Amino acid sequence: MQFNTRILAHKFEYLAPKTLTEALDLLSKYQDKNIKVLAGGTDLLVKMKTIAMNVDYLMNIKDIPELNFIDTAEGLIIGATIPLTYLLREDKVRTEYTALYEGIQSIAAPAIRNMATVAGNIGNASPAADTVPPLIAFGAKVIIESKQSKRTALLEELFTGPGKTILNPDELISRIEVPEVKSNTGSAFLKNSRVKADLAKINIAVSLQRNGQNCENCKIVFGAVAATAVRARKTEKLLEGHIITEELITQTAKEVSSEIKPINDIRSTAEYRILMSREMLCDALKLAWARTNSKNLFDSQDGGE
Amino acid sequence: MEVSDTLKKIPIKFTINGQQKEVYVQSNDLLINLLKDELYLTGTKYGCGIGECGACTVFLNDEPVLACLTLAATVDGKEITTIEGLAKGNELHPMQVAFLKNAAVQCGFCTPGMILTAIALLKENPDPTEEEIRDYMRGNICRCTGYTQIIKAIKECASNQRS
Numbered sequence: 001m002q003f004n005t006r007i008l009a010h011k012f013e014y015l016a017p018k019t020l021t022e023a024l025d026l027l028s029k030y031q032d033k034n035i036k037v038l039a040g041g042t043d044l045l046v047k048m049k050t051i052a053m054n055v056d057y058l059m060n061i062k063d064i065p066e067l068n069f070i071d072t073a074e075g076l077i078i079g080a081t082i083p084l085t086y087l088l089r090e091d092k093v094r095t096e097y098t099a100l101y102e103g104i105q106s107i108a109a110p111a112i113r114n115m116a117t118v119a120g121n122i123g124n125a126s127p128a129a130d131t132v133p134p135l136i137a138f139g140a141k142v143i144i145e146s147k148q149s150k151r152t153a154l155l156e157e158l159f160t161g162p163g164k165t166i167l168n169p170d171e172l173i174s175r176i177e178v179p180e181v182k183s184n185t186g187s188a189f190l191k192n193s194r195v196k197a198d199l200a201k202i203n204i205a206v207s208l209q210r211n212g213q214n215c216e217n218c219k220i221v222f223g224a225v226a227a228t229a230v231r232a233r234k235t236e237k238l239l240e241g242h243i244i245t246e247e248l249i250t251q252t253a254k255e256v257s258s259e260i261k262p263i264n265d266i267r268s269t270a271e272y273r274i275l276m277s278r279e280m281l282c283d284a285l286k287l288a289w290a291r292t293n294s295k296n297l298f299d300s301q302d303g304g305e
Numbered sequence: 306m307e308v309s310d311t312l313k314k315i316p317i318k319f320t321i322n323g324q325q326k327e328v329y330v331q332s333n334d335l336l337i338n339l340l341k342d343e344l345y346l347t348g349t350k351y352g353c354g355i356g357e358c359g360a361c362t363v364f365l366n367d368e369p370v371l372a373c374l375t376l377a378a379t380v381d382g383k384e385i386t387t388i389e390g391l392a393k394g395n396e397l398h399p400m401q402v403a404f405l406k407n408a409a410v411q412c413g414f415c416t417p418g419m420i421l422t423a424i425a426l427l428k429e430n431p432d433p434t435e436e437e438i439r440d441y442m443r444g445n446i447c448r449c450t451g452y453t454q455i456i457k458a459i460k461e462c463a464s465n466q467r468s
Contacts, residue, residue, distance in 0.1 A: 005354025005373070007335065014315060014332035014378050038376070045374045046355045058332065060379050085368070109444020110425065111362050111369040197357070197443045 005049045015059040020066045020145070020174065023059060028147040030057045031170040037061055039081055040116035042108070043124045067174060076138075076178040080119035084131075085110065087118070097178065098291065099134035099187035099205040106130050106191045106203075119173040122155065125163050125228075126199075132229045133205035133221035134189050140178045146171040156221075159228035182217070185209045186291030188284045192276055194267070200224045201268040202276055206284040210292035213243045220281065225260040225273050232259040235281070244289055253281040317381040321346070322390030330377040337361045337372035340387060348388035348417045352446070359445030362418035363387050369425045388417035391424075400424050403462035404455070411449035419445050423459045431467060435460070 015035075017023040027035060035057040038044060047053050061067060062081050071077040072092045084104045087093045094101045107113055107121075107130050121131045122142065132155065140155040144167060155176070158165050167173070181187075187207040191200045202224050209217035218239045220232040238252045262273035314329035321344060330339060340346045340363070352360030354373045361372040364386035391398035400420050403409070410416050419442070426433060426441040433441065438456050447455065 006351055007338065008333040008376075011331070011333050014376070016378070016381070038379075041374055041376065041379075042356055042371075045376070049354060058376075060376070062379060063382075108356070109359065110422065110441055111359060111371050111444055112356055114365075114368045115370050115374065195443075196440070 003050050008045070008048055010048065010053075010055060012055045012058045015057055016063060017059065017061070018063060018065075020064055023061055023064060023172070024145060024147040024170075026057075026059055027172060028170045031168075033057060035059060035169070037123070037172050039120040040083065040112075042112050042116045043120065043126075061172070075180045078118050078176040078178070080172070080174050080176075081117055082119075084113040084116050084118065084121075088113070096181045097134070097138060097187070099137055099189040099207060099288075100131065100178075102189035103130040103134040103191075103203070103205065106189070106193075106196070106200075109197050118176055122158065122176070123165065123167070123173055125159050125161075125165050127159075127162050127226065127228055128200045128203065128224040129229070130189075130191060130200060130203055130223070133203055133223045134187070135176065135178060136221045136229055136231065137187060137205040137207040137219040138178045138181065139219075140176055142173050143175045143177060144171050145174045152177075156229070156231060161227050181207075182209050184211065184292050185217075186288040186293070188287040188291065190280050190284050190287075192280060199267065202262075202273050202280060204277070204280050204284050206281070206288045208239075208244075208285070208288045208292055210244075210289070215239045215242055215244050215289075220256075220284075222256075222260055222277060224267075225262040225277055227261070230260060232256050232281075234259055239285075246286075249282055249285045249289075253278045253285070256281050315378045315381075317378060319380045319382065320384040322386055332376075332378060334377040335373060336363070336375040336377050336380060336385075339377040340372060340385075346387050346389050350414050350417060352414070352418075357444075357446070358415070359418040359422060360415055362421045362445065364421060364425075369422050386421075388420060391420070398424070399465060400427075400458075400462050403458040403465070407454050407458035407461060409451060409454040409458040411447075411451045415445060415447045415449075419447070419455055423455075423462070426459070427463055427466060432463060433459075 015026050033056050034054045036055045038058050038060045067080040069079040118131050121129045136156045141152050142155050144151050189205045191203040193200050205221045207219045218236045220236050223229045235256050257274045262270040264270050318327045340349050350360035352358035356371050356374045362369050363372045366384050422445050438459050
C-alpha cells in the first residue's frame with residue numbers, strides 16, 4: 001500500500017463557521033482555493049487519505065444549528081448536517097418514505113450512519129449512492145445556496161457524471177425537500193452488493209401509486225448502472241395507466257436494458273448488471289405494488305436479493 | 306504555500322470519559338491519534354483507517370462513530386467515551402463482563418469497537434434477535450472470526466439487562 005491511512009498527511013486550514021451566512025461567506029472567499037465542505041466526512045476523509053486530493057481549506061459545517069434539522073410537518077425536509085441514523089428514527093420515513101428508509105438502512109454500518117449525511121451522499125455524487133434513487137423516486141429537490149444566490153434543483157437534474165454535480169465552487173446544499181407521498185403509494189428499495197456493508201453493484205428504488213387495479217403513477221430509478229442515477233422513463237410509461245399483473249411486470253422489466261448503460265468495474269460486469277437489473281426491477285415492482293395495499297409497509301418479507 | 310504559513314494550533318475543549326480536557330490540535334489531526342498518542346488512551350484500535358473495520362469505534366455524544374474518520378478539531382465542545390471509560394472503578398461494564406465470560410475475546414483487537422457498538426445496539430434494541438445483532442454489528446470485523454462467541458455474549462448481556 002502506498003498511502004498511509006493512519007494519518008491525514010496533507011495540511012490545510014480548518015474553518016468552523018457557526019452560521020450559514022458565515023459558511024457561505026467563507027465558501028465565496030475561498031472558492032478558487034481548494035475549499036472542501038466537511039459534513040460527515042465518511043467519504044471525504046477516505047479520499048483525502050487514499051488519493052492525492054488538494055484541500056487547502058476544510059470547512060466543517062456540522063456545528064451550524066440552522067442546517068441540523070428534520071421537518072416532517074409537510075413532506076420531508078432534511079437539513080444538510082442530519083446524520084442518516086436520525087432519519088431511520090423518524091416514523092414518517094419508515095412508513096411513508098419506505099424506499100428511502102431501506103436505502104439508508106443498506107448503507108455501511110451504524111457508526112458510519114451516525115456520521116454520514118444525506119446531503120453528503122448526494123454531494124459526493126457517487127453513481128452508487130443509496131439515498132439517491134429513493135429520493136429521486138419521491139421527487140426530491142435540493143436547495144443550493146451561495147453568498148449571492150439561492151436556487152432549487154430537482155435531484156435527478158443535479159448530477160452531471162460520476163463525482164460531478166451542477167454545484168458551483170461557492171455553493172453548498174443546505175437542505176433536501178421531499179414532497180408529501182400521495183395516498184395509495186407503495187415504494188421499495190433493493191440493493192445488490194457483495195456483503196451487506198458494501199457499496200451497491202446495482203440499486204433500485206421504485207414508487208407506485210395505485211388506483212384500483214391500475215397504476216396511476218410510477219417512478220423507477222436505478223443506481224450504479226450508468227454515470228449517474230437514472231430514471232427508467234420508458235419503462236415507467238409502460239406501467240402507468242395500466243392494470244398491473246405479474247405478466248405485465250415481467251414483460252416490462254425486459255425493456256429496461258435499453259435505458260441503462262452499465263460498465264465493467266471491480267464490483268461487477270456490465271452483462272451481470274443488465275441481467276440483474278431486470279430481476280431486481282421485477283422484485284421491486286412487486287414489492288412496491290404489494291405495499292400500496294396497506295399503510296404498514298413492512299408486512300411483506302424482505303424483497304429478496 | 307500560503308496555507309502552511311497560516312497553519313496554527315487549534316484549541317479545543319471536550320469531555321473524555323467524563324473528564325474535561327483542553328488541548329491544542331493541528332487541523333489535520335485525527336481523533337484516533339489524539340486519543341492514542343496525546344492522551345495515551347490506547348484501547349481504541351487503528352485497523353483499516355478507511356471506515357470499514359470498526360476497530361476505532363468510540364462514542365461521540367453517546368453514539369458510536371469512527372475515530373479514524375473524525376477530525377480532532379471537530380470534537381470541540383463534544384463528549385467522547387472510549388473503552389477505557391466504561392468501567393466504574395474496578396467494576397467492569399456488563400458488556401465487558403459478558404465478553405469475558407463467553408470467551409468473546411481472542412486477540413482482542415476488535416474487542417473495544419465490538420463492545421461499544423454492542424452497547425449502542427442494546428440501547429436501541431434491548432431484545433435483539435441473532436439476525437438483528439449480526440446486522441447491527443456488520444461494521445465491526447473480527448479477524449479471528451470469533452463471531453459466534455461475540456453474538457453469544459451480546460445475547461447474554463441483553464437477557465441479563467432485561468431481568
